[in-house]
Amino acid sequence: MLVLPDGIIDHIHVGSIYRRTMWQIRQPMAEFFGTMILVIFGAGAGASVTLSGNPGVAPTSKGDFLSINFGWAVGLAIGVWISGGVSGGHINPAITLMLAVWRKFPWRKVPAYIIAQVLGGLVGAALIYGIYVPAIDIFEGHGVRTKATASIFATYPLDYVPAAAAFFTEFIATMIFGMTVLAATDKKSAIAPPTGLLPLTLFILFIGFGTSLGMQTSWALNPARDFGPRLFLSMAGYGRDVYNFRRQYWIWCPIMAPILGVQTGAFFYDFFLYTGQGILNPNGPAIRTDPKPTSVPEA
Secondary structure, three states, X not given: OOOOOHHHHHHHHHHHHHHHHHHHHHHHHHHHHHHHHHHHHHHHHHHHHHHOXXXXXXXXXXXOHHHHHXXXXXXXXXXXXXXXXXXXXXXXXXXHHHHHHHOOOOHHHHHHHHXXXXXXXXXXXXXXXXXXXXXXXXXXXXXXXXXXXXXXXOOOOOOOOOHHHHHHHHHHHHHHHHHHHHHHXXXXXXXXXXXXXXXXXXXXXXXXXXXXXXXXXXXXXXXXXXXXXXXXXXXXXXXXXXXXXXXXXXXXXXXXXXHHHHHHHHHXXXXXXXXOOEOOEXXXXXXXXXXXXXXXXXX
16 A cells, blocks of 8 residues: 655645635636736826926926826726636626626625725735836925825816716716627627627727716726725825815715716616626526636646
8 A cells, every 4th residue: 555655645735725725716816917907007107197297207298198098998908818818807896796787797706806806906006106106206295195196096087077077977988888898798799809809899998988088087987996096095195185085086986986887888788789698688598707617626
């Protein structure tokens, strides 16, 4: 009879636990990295454009509003490309909730996805802040932190924009966003793009959002893209002002408006256009939105 040394048995046991643990967290981690990349590209572009407007930071301006639009659109595309094959590439709590309500994405996965997305946004903002903190000190003054640089990371409306206009800007944009995601992943659609081209579809969509609807609110469209960085800002010297601005603007515009917007877009798409199985058509053909499970790898 073969007798294995205790150390080898312990190694096999530990290896099995490690593999199973990593298998359990791989989808939330994909959401974490996808959202982190989104914010790195987007906030990085915002930092480059905003801070270079000060001659003490750069001799000439490094881009304009379109540059920021491209930064967020590229970040979204790359984030979805990296995470999509593992988690579905939501990288947005509003999208995760929409798929749970309308496409049977498992509710048990929703909390882990949303937490991972928010933490990804926080870490992405922290990395960009760490890279650009010398320029921020020149731009604002050493130790001074105001909305002028907070707006690089979190979203703020222009001063003249009333609350209703800010809310409905985000609401209308995310209503279109929700409809586009469902249309682009609708297997019954004759012109739905191949799965691998979905990031390109979203890239084009977000360039359009930025150029047409982005000016007044800085187009959050994603609660994690705003709340994660805002949470970091509150710990990085910006204080309570990031939450108290316009009577908790951060709750009702960049969080509630996108959530309600994508749900409304999903309702319109399913009510008028969708022929697959869903809340409004329970007898239609089923379509999987949860990434196809595979077996846990052996230790």
